[in-house]
Structures are given as structure tokens and as C-alpha cells.
Amino acid sequence: MxxxxxxLAALAASLPLSAQNRPxxxxxxxxxxxxxxxxxxxxxxxxxxRAPERPKGPTPHLADGTVDLSGVWNGGGPIGDIAxxxxxxxxxEMTPAGERLFKSRQSKDDPEANCxxxxxxxIAPYPWRxxxxxxxxxxxxxGNIHSFRQIFVDGRKHPDDPDPTWYGHSIGHYEGNSLIxxxxxxxxxxxxxxxxxxxxxxxxxxEKYTRSDLGTLEVETQIIDPVYxxxxxxxxxxxxxxxxxxxxxxxxxxNQVDAQHLIGGAGLN
Amino acid sequence: MRAKTAKSAVLIAAAxxxxxxxxxxxxxxxxxxxxxxxxVSFKGTVTKVEWTNPxxxxxxxxxxxxxxxxxxxxELASPNVLSRNGWTRHSLKEGDTISVQGSQAKDGAFLANxxxxxxxxxxKVFAGSNTDNEGK
Numbered sequence: 422m423x424x425x426x427x428x429l430a431a432l433a434a435s436l437p438l439s440a441q442n443r444p445x446x447x448x449x450x451x452x453x454x455x456x457x458x459x460x461x462x463x464x465x466x467x468x469x470x471r472a473p474e475r476p477k478g479p480t481p482h483l484a485d486g487t488v489d490l491s492g493v494w495n496g497g498g499p500i501g502d503i504a505x506x507x508x509x510x511x512x513x514e515m516t517p518a519g520e521r522l523f524k525s526r527q528s529k530d531d532p533e534a535n536c537x538x539x540x541x542x543x544i545a546p547y548p549w550r551x552x553x554x555x556x557x558x559x560x561x562x563x564g565n566i567h568s569f570r571q572i573f574v575d576g577r578k579h580p581d582d583p584d585p586t587w588y589g590h591s592i593g594h595y596e597g598n599s600l601i602x603x604x605x606x607x608x609x610x611x612x613x614x615x616x617x618x619x620x621x622x623x624x625x626x627x628e629k630y631t632r633s634d635l636g637t638l639e640v641e642t643q644i645i646d647p648v649y650x651x652x653x654x655x656x657x658x659x660x661x662x663x664x665x666x667x668x669x670x671x672x673x674x675x676n677q678v679d680a681q682h683l684i685g686g687a688g689l690n
Numbered sequence: 691m692r693a694k695t696a697k698s699a700v701l702i703a704a705a706x707x708x709x710x711x712x713x714x715x716x717x718x719x720x721x722x723x724x725x726x727x728x729x730v731s732f733k734g735t736v737t738k739v740e741w742t743n744p745x746x747x748x749x750x751x752x753x754x755x756x757x758x759x760x761x762x763x764x765e766l767a768s769p770n771v772l773s774r775n776g777w778t779r780h781s782l783k784e785g786d787t788i789s790v791q792g793s794q795a796k797d798g799a800f801l802a803n804x805x806x807x808x809x810x811x812x813x814k815v816f817a818g819s820n821t822d823n824e825g826k
Contacts, residue, residue, distance in 0.1 A: 528722030536717070536744065545717065547770065563770065564717065615719045669770045673717060676742035679765075682795050683722040 475661050478635030480598050483553070488598040488632050490551045490558070493668065497640040497660030498544030502616040506542075506642075506656030519619055519649030526617035529683040532610060536673035538587040539565045540611030541604060541626050542642040542656055548666050558593060558600065563668040572602050579605055585622050587611055602628040613644075617687030621648035636662040717744045724793040724803045732802075733789040737761060741779040743768050748782050748804075750790065764790055764804040766817045775816065786810035792817075 481489040499506055503513055515523060533539055547564030556575040562568055572591040583590045583606030590606040607624045625645040633639050638660040645653040720726070734752040746766040751759050766772060769779070782788065789808040795801040804817040 528719045531718065534718035547768075669773070671743050671768065671770055673744045675744075676740055676747070677744055678747075679718045679723060679745070682797050682799060682801060683718060684796055685722055688719055688721055 473661075473663060473665070476636035476664055480632050480634055487553075487595055488600070489553070490600060490630060490632055490638065491553050493548045493550045493663045493666045494638055494660040495548050495663050495666075496544065497549075497638060497658050498539075498542045498642070499614045499656065499658065500544060500546060501614055503542075503613045503618050503644075503656055504616075506658050507654065508657050511654050513618065513644070513654045514651040515619075516647075516649055516651055522619045522649065523617055524686070526612070526619070526687040527683075528615075528685055528687050529680050531612055531615065531617065531680075531683070531687060533612065533615075534680045534683060536566055536677045538568050538611060540587050540607065540613075541570075541589070542628070542640075542644070542658075543611065543613055544658075547671060548663055548668060550668055558602075561668060563671050564673075566673045567671045572600075574600075579603075585609070589624075589626075598633065599629050599631040602626075602630070604628070612687070615688060619649050620644070620646045623648045638662070720803070723795055723797075725796050726793050728794060729791060729805075730794045730802055731789065731791045732762060734762070734787070736782055736784055736786045736788060738784060739779075739782050741769050743770070746772055750788070760800055763799075763801045764792065764807075765802070766804050766807075772817070777815070781809060781815070782807070783810070790817075 545564030550561040552559040558572040560570040570588045572593040574593045585608035589604040591604040593602040604626045609622045627643040629641040631639040640658045642656045732752045734750040738749040740747040790804050791806045792802045792804040807817045808814045
């Protein structure tokens with residue numbers, strides 16, 4: 422959970438919306454800096470939806486035995502900082518060139534804030550859908566500027582010299598309950614996270630999408646970029662099935678007026 | 691229909707209501723735009739509503755102690771997030787008298803991120819973006 426989040430404990434059960442008109446309790450909670458903040462600014466006793474339960478059940482399969490990854494998912498990649506996905510003391514150690522670029526980045530320049538794609542492995546805080554066909558797998562993104570990825574699962578190879586693009590050239594194959602996706606041909610324009618972790622056009626990613634049960638999609642992404650990182654590292658995230666969700670339209674360019682108000686170096690949140 | 695459902699019962703997490711001091715994880719950095727440690731609170735008349743992505747927005751004429759009126763721009767979550775939380779595009783209307791609490795833009799603009807809004811009918815509703823972030 423995010424460091425800014427505070428907990429107002431012991432608020433249980435369901436509450437009629439009419440009860441929202443009641444004066445809120447003046448609870449006090451701990452701020453990130455350790456001081457107190459007024460709960461009066463955030464008694465969000467409103468119509469915020471509780472995150473749905475993760476559906477339970479066995480891993481589904483298609484008629485031919487291939488793991489069935491289809492459905493609407495939420496999460497599965499970094500948003501704030503790729504470090505959130507590192508395990509076992511592993512580090513995303515940057516080269517001097519990577520460090521220089523990382524430290525120079527300004528929030529206002531984040532492509533995500535400017536309604537440009539997240540690239541890989543970054544995820545937007547909106548649902549996304551996996552669609553499988555015998556030859557292609559598509560990731561349809563609600564957020565992330567309402568774009569899509571395509572992964573070729575028809576046995577083709579990477580082209581020798583692909584044009585650099587936001588999602589690169591992806592080929593995949595199945596191993597048990599996993600889809601393995603190998604991607605090259607990325608451009609160097611997207612950021613890995615709000616923090617501004619960089620990559621070069623040499624980026625090579627190997628993603629492993631494992632449907633470990635009905636409601637869980639484990640996402641491991643190996644990042645290989647010798648230009649900006651000392652050695653490869655692997656990120657671990659988990660997506661949750663949202664069986665009752667449908668993707669909605671999200672045209673980010675429609676009314677983007679935030680980027681010009683962003684100030685300071687790139688940061689977590 | 692969805693709004694009626696929301697009216698009938700608003701579920702609050704049984705183990706404790708999680709409230710974020712900084713509505714995180716929009717399509718942009720929250721901390722780079724707003725100061726979560728300087729909450730602001732206003733009451734005024736809605737002059738315009740934009741039910742648009744990446745954020746819904748509404749504008750409010752706010753009168754200060756000297757009678758000077760300033761038009762403020764309040765950022766909400768996206769229409770997608772708001773809809774999933776029971777809002778509709780009719781929840782806020784031009785001419786409504788509302789109050790709003792949130793965080794002001796760091797650059798000094800008459801711009802703020804709205805966290806809670808007390809609607810014209812008295813309902814106090816959550817307006818932020820900090821949902822759907824489980825699973826990292």
C-alpha cells in the first residue's frame with residue numbers, strides 16, 4: 422500500500438449513502454512525515470468502490486489445452502517505481518549514463534502524463550483485457566491511451582532490424598500455464614515508471630504471464646538493457662481478474678491539462 | 691441504476707477504511723502537481739463541468755472575504771473511475787452550490803485536486819483517483 426495511505430480503523434459494515442450527510446468523525450491519522458493530518462480533509466465516506474475480491478478457482482484452459490489467459494485484468498506492472506517489483510534483494514542498478522538520464526528527468530516530461538503510451542512493463546491504473554487467437558494475443562488497454570499490444574504466437578521470428586516503436590516487436594509461445602513474450606525493437610521514449618527509470622533502444626524484455634489460478638495472473642518481466650543497466654533484472658507483479666468489468670473508452674488526449682502544471686524532478690507519485 | 695445501487699448501500703472495508711492523503715496513480719504524478727500537505731476547502735457555485743478524460747473537471751466561482759470572485763478549476767478522477775464509483779455526468783451541474791476539499795496546485799494556479807465534494811443535495815462523495823491499485 423502506498424506510503425501516503427492512512428487507515429481509519431474499525432469502520433465496518435455497509436452504510437447507506439444518506440449517512441454520508443452526518444458529520445464525520447474527526448479522526449486523526451499519521452502523515453507520511455510522521456505528523457498528523459486532518460482526517461477532515463479526507464473522510465471519503467463516499468461512494469468509492471471497494472476493490473472486488475479476487476475470483477477463486479482453477480486455471481482455465483482452452484479446448485486444445487492451451488492456458489486461457491482471456492479476460493479483464495487489473496494491475497500487473499509498475500506504476501510508481503519499478504523497485505516495487507524487485508525481489509530477493511535484487512537491484513535495478515543503472516550504468517553511469519543511466520543514472521545521469523534518470524536524475525535529469527522532470528515530471529512534466531513523463532510521456533504517461535502527456536498522454537503517450539506506457540510501453541513495457543509499466544501499467545496504467547485502469548483495467549485491460551487479454552484476447553487470444555491461435556495466431557495473435559492482444560492486450561487491449563483502457564487507460565494507457567486506449568491502445569493495444571499485439572503478440573505474434575504463430576511461430577514467426579523477430580525481423581532483423583525492426584523500426585523502434587512504443588511496444589516493440591513481440592513474439593510469444595506457451596509453456597504450461599504461461600505465455601512467454603519476447604520483445605525487441607522498442608523506442609527509447611517511454612519511461613518505466615513515475616520515477617523516470619530510463620531505457621535505451623537496446624531494451625529487450627522477456628515477459629512470463631502465468632495464470633496460476635482463475636483470478637491470478639503472475640507477471641514476471643526480465644529487463645535487459647546493457648546501455649542503461651549494469652545487468653538484467655526481473656520484476657514481479659500480479660494482475661487480478663475482474664470478471665464483471667468491461668473496458669470503457671479513455672481518450673487521454675481529450676482534455677489533458679496536467680502536464681503544464683507538473684513541477685520538479687520525476688518522482689514516485 | 692448504478693447510482694441507485696450506490697445509494698442503497700455503500701460498502702466500507704470491514705477491516706478499516708483505507709483513505710489516501712494523496713490520491714495516487716492518475717496518469718500523472720500527483721506529488722509533482724499538488725501539495726497533499728496543504729488541504730484547501732471551498733464553497734461556491736459551479737460554472738462548468740467537463741466530463742472528459744483523462745480527468746473530469748469542474749469550475750467553481752469562489753468569493754473571498756472581500757467579495758472578489760475567483761474561478762477555480764477542480765480536477766476529479768477520470769469519468770471511468772467516477773462512473774465505477776457511482777457518479778454520473780449529472781452528479782455536478784452548472785449552477786449547483788457545492789463545497790469541495792482537496793489539494794491546491796503547487797505552481798500557484800487556481801487549480802486543485804478535489805478529494806471530497808459535497809454535492810448540491812448534501813451528499814458528500816469521494817472524488818479521487820486512488821482505486822484499483824491492488825496487485826501493485
